[in-house]
Amino acid sequence: MSPVPPNPLLEQFISESRDLLEASGKKLMQLEDAPDDQVILNELFRCVHTLKGNSGLFTFPEMTRVLHAGEDLLGMVRSGQAIYSRELADRLLDAMDYVGLLCGEIEATDGIDASRALESQHLADALRKLMPNLIPNQDAAAVRDGDSPVVAxxxxxxxxxxxxxxxxxxxxxxxxxxxxxxxxxxxxxxxxxxxxxxxxxxxxxxxxxxxxxxxxxxxxxxxxxxxxLPPLSELDTxxxxxxxxxxxxxxxxxxxxxxxxxxxxxxxxxxxxxxxxxGHGDADGASKALSRAIPSGSFSEDDEAAFNWILAAQRQILLLDDRPAWHAGRLKAIAEVLANLSQAVGETSTRSDIQTALAEALSTGHNTLLLAWLDAWIVTRKTIQPVAGLSWARGTDGIMAAAKTDSNLDVGSATAGDPSKAPADEGVRFGRRAEDSLTGTRSLKVDQTKIDRLMNLIGELVVEKNALPYLAQRAEVQFGSRELSREIKGQYSVINRIADEMQDAIMQVRMMAVSFVFQRFPRLVRDTSRKLGKEVQLVLEGEQTEADKNIIESLADPLIHIVRNSLDHGLESPEVRLAAGKPATGKLTIRAAQEADRVVIEIVDDGKGIDPAVIKQKAYEKGIIDEATLERISDQEAINLIFAAGLSTAAVISDLSGRGVGMDVVRSAVEKINGTVVIESELGKGTSIRISLPLSMAVTQVMVIESDGQLFGVPMDHVIETVRVTRDSIHAIKQTKTAVLRGRIVPLKSLNTLLGIAAIPRLNSDDELAVLLVQAGNAELGLIVDGFQETMGVIQKPFSGFLTGLSAYSGSALMGDGSVLMILNIREIV
Amino acid sequence: MRRILIVDDAATVRMYHRGILESAGYLVEEAWNGIEALEKALEAPFDLYIVDINMPKLDGYGFLRELRQQQIAQQPAVMVSTEAAAGDERMAYQSGANSYLVKPVVQSQLLSHVRLLLGEANQ
The missing domain is CATH 3.30.70 (Alpha-Beta Plaits)
Structure with a gap:
């Protein structure tokens, strides 16, 4: 009997639940700012309601119990019986988190561990405690469980x-x-x-x-x-x-x-x-009587129950004495149902009788004839015993009484207006299409592995197509066919264009809005700031800025860390802020924007800022810098020390942002995806952290350079410019070769030396050295190479297996002629 | 084949009902709110409607009222609700539902209802 769901239904359930949970979370956040917004409240209610309804299709009582409590509570808020409060929001968020957890568990194990029941009960109790006029004890909560209205x-x-x-x-x-x-x-x-x-x-x-x-x-x-139960050790089996x-x-x-x-x-x-x-109790007598009137031979138990049920329902509808605008339609539907019912039990001849009764009801406005027919039909189906007849009558009274009280009900309230006018109003709304709704979005959920596969394939295609120019060259040089060569080149340009577009299209599919990461911040900031007793206003900007999924995903952890740091160490408590002449509520802004081919994310707070003196002292104490450095470094350099490993600025170690590990981890995480992070801070005014990331990791633009006859790639992110330096303009300062470039002294290093190649850099005919000016961290450096070649887009593959230890290279890429290009990891080699 | 319209904003519930009805050989269409359901019904009436109550834009009550208001041939409608509340049930009948079932609707129960409401003789 119990609905055993096929697996796709469970998958659908989990997926829909996740969407609904996310929507609920968002709505709760919005309510925090506008607790009186009925529209948001209604949407929130519907989310929870749907979640609960869905969970009822399966046997997940732990989930249903919590959701039911949440739904009831929200229902009371909606009707003004309960008041929206922060605590209420907290409890609801707890409940949603718990349901999310269960979703994960169901997905992983197809079920819920029995140990969850207690937690579920606690959460449901906590929600019910917030309901007024209801005994907030476990019993009341338990009674309301399942979908039974026993409370009434x-x-x-x-x-x-x-x-x-x-x-x-x-x-x-x-x-x-x-x-x-x-x-x-x-x-x-x-x-x-x-x-x-x-x-x-x-x-x-x-x-x-x-x-x-x-x-x-x-x-x-x-x-x-x-x-x-006694403790296990004392248990008597x-x-x-x-x-x-x-x-x-x-x-x-x-x-x-x-x-x-x-x-x-x-x-x-x-x-x-x-x-x-x-609610159905009053119809029971009738059902009892009816059940004897039905030929039981061809009917299953369910059929009988359904038959009784439907018949009783039609009777109940006929007894309604309201006359709404849709009354005629309602009557016709009843007639249709009655005719179908009698057809189902093999009495096709009754259809004309029903039609007559219907016509009469429609013309006179009285249901008497239809009702009489219905009752007569029940009676002619014989064998109703006197006792049953009595209970039938009693049942009727019940229904009638119900209908009477019902006529006092304002039916129109649901359509917000006079019921007779409502249909006309609603008629206007037909023009609206489903597309302008949230749930009706025309999106397709695709497994990421499928996209990754496309990505790999296009990567191979890009590399393979680069073989065509070589082929064209061979056709000309080796086989002397210039025409064939030209044709190949022509084909190549077509394939090239298509491949580029295709690559672009696939990249677009992988693009994700930063809101994916941002959306968790309202909750994070709220919870964290409250834990710390701080008032924080969070401003999110540019949430729709897009970047590759991998970039967005690897952004999450560093960002969370920075935000926590800001809340924990940056923003002050309200008292301190007021004393400093600032508004009590601190402001934390997280801003995303696209700048050229990079995504820039800024985290700005108006907190106490970083004191360079404190940092210097700490760094010195921890041996990160020596005394000479301590004397020499600028304030900005001191602030940058915050990215050094093992430096903690927090006077008190809190459980939130940890021990100041973090900022160094943040930097390495950002740099891993070819990003940079810059910090600026003004004491007393606040701190701003700026993260710059590539839009996509899939294609890396590299400059190909030559050294000792080998080719290397340098990511263009690091390249500042290419210059030629005459040998006599190179000076040695303290054993370091330097050159003056654009008015600045830049250290020079030979790539050969850095890579351990014995050959000396080649000079060109003008006695010049080729120098590639690169950015390594915050410093500039001139790399002395043998020559420059073109820049190209390559698909960089990280090393695997034994090669992973090669830190001088960040990966390799295949060139069009099939040769391998090693991509230098600039930061590592300098 | 008899056509049935499932009106529910919960995709999971739609899928559940669809599974049951399709396995019994009915032609099933879905609408995720009252407005969409009305559009579909006005385009080509269905033989039966299975309607959820709480939906965005136009709820189940509103949809049924509108459906009954339209003076076209009147097909049976079943309201499905998560609550076995008498008030909801009366409201459903007032709005034009012919039956009221409480979710989750068991397969055999749903099929019995559907067969009877469609006037199909029992095998």
Missing amino acids: NAQTSPADNPSADLKQFAAIPAVARKSALERCRQGDQLHWISYRPQRECFFHGDDPLNSARQTPGLIWGRILAPGP YSCLLGFDLLTNAPREELDQYYRYLPDQVEIIAVPAQWLEK
Whole structure:
């Protein structure tokens, strides 16, 4: 009976849940700024509502319980019964985090570990505590679990039968509950059995588990520990500490007979249907009567239940005495349903009768004839006994009473206006299309490995196509066919263009907005600043700036670290800020922008800034700089020391940004993806950290240089310019060769020396040396090489295996002629 | 083949219902809110509607009212809700639903409902 989902459904569930969780988080953040915004609140409610509804398709009670509590709470906020507060937001965020966690667990293991139940209960309780007018204890929470509205009954039913504590029914899962209700509607009496075996029962020859399992008419059951369990070491395996709760549809006599030897251990309570389900209780009598009117031969149990249900529903609709604008349509639909029902039970001749009754109802505005037909039909289906007839009447009264109270309801409230006018208003809205909605986006989710594969393939294509010019050359030189050579070149240019475009297109697919990383900051800043007792306003700019997925992803950790540092060490507490003449609320700005072929991200705070004196002193104490350096270095250089390993500026080590490890890690993480990080700080005013990253890592522009007959690539990110320096303009200062370039003294180093090549740099005919001016970190350096060649875009492949230790190179790339170009790692070799 | 429209903003629920109905040989279409459902229904009426309550833009009640208001042939509609609340059920009937089921709807239960509402003789 229980809906066993096929795997794709579970995948869909997880994926949709993730989207909904993300949306909920975002909405909660927005609500923080505008707690009265009904639109956002409604959207948030719907997110949680949908999440809960979806989770109900599976058996994830831990998840459903928390979501249900969240939904109820939000429902109360929406209706003004509960007030939105920071605490409320905190609890909801906790709940969402937990659900996210469960999603991960379900994805990994297809289920939820049983140990999660307690946590789920705590979270649900925490949410329910925030609800006013509701007993915030576990029982109330438990009763509301599943999808049963038992709470509505809670005020009345326990009084009728004190021994039947309603919270027990909450444990019954919806599926079992439903099946029980269906039995009930077919006239069965349900019984709740609470069986508490004696501790020493095993010595009496009892087999409680077996007894419980063999209980006649068992619909559902559970094992529970009625009392506290002793510690494991003291547990006596020969005493029974467990009990059973069972729900059955067997008659009382049969149960009494079955448990006749255990009367003192078993309590049997008759369970009326409405204890399990409210709202349908009044239709039960009718259903009971109806069930006897149906030919049971061709009908399954479900069919019978559905038949009764639908028939009762049509009757209930006919008894409504409101006359809305859509009344005629509603009547027609009922007539259609009645005709279909009778067709389904093989009575096709009734269709004309129904049509007559419908026509009458439509012309007079009274449903009497239709209702009479319906009742007559039920009666002509015979065998309704007097007693059943009575309960039918009682049921009718119930429905009528319900309909009466209902007419006081403002039906129009849902359409916000006069119901008779509402349709016209809504008619105007047909023009809207689904595309302008959030969930209707025309996007496609693709596994990343598929994109990566495309990326690799295009990489190979780019390299392979570079072989064509060589082929053209050979055709001309080796085979003397200039025409063929020209044709090959022509083809090459076409393929080249297509390959370029294709590469560009695939890169576009891999492009991701930085909002992917930014979106977690509102939460992070909020939680962290509150933990620290600071007031922080977060400003995010340029969230739509895009870069390659890998770049964006590797940006996350360094950014988080910087933000934490800012919150922890940069921004001051409100008191300190006020004393310094600043507004109590600190400001943290995270800004992204594209500058040429790079993405620049700035993290700016208006905190206390970095004191160069403190840094210098710390660095000296830790032996990072010597005394001479201490005297000499500028303030900016001192601030840059923050990137040195092992330097902590925090007076108190906090658990947030750690021990000041971090900034050096940040720098190495950024540099790993060919980025740079620059810090500026003004004491008392604030700190600004600027990260510059390439848009994409896939294609690296390199300048090809020659040294001792070999070719090397230097990433263009590092190249400042190429110059020729005459030999006599090179001077030696303290054993270092230098040259004056554009008015500055630049140290020169021979690439041969750096790579351990014995050959001396070649001079050209004008007695000049080729110098490649490169940027290494914050310093400039002239690399003496033998010659420059062209710049080209290459797909750089990092080394693997034994070659990973070659730190002088950042990787290799294939050239068009099939040869391998080694890409220099400038920072490492200088 | 009988055509059924599933109106629900939860993709998971749509997929679940679609799976059940398609395996029983029905032709299923989906709409993710009331407006989209109306557009589809007005284009070509379906034989049966399975409608969620809480949806963006136009909820299930609104959709049914509009559907019933349009004086075209009236096909049965089932409202599915996460709540077994009497108020919701009455509201569903008032709006023009012919039946009210509580999610999650078990496969056999849904199919019984659908077959009966479509007037299909039982095998």
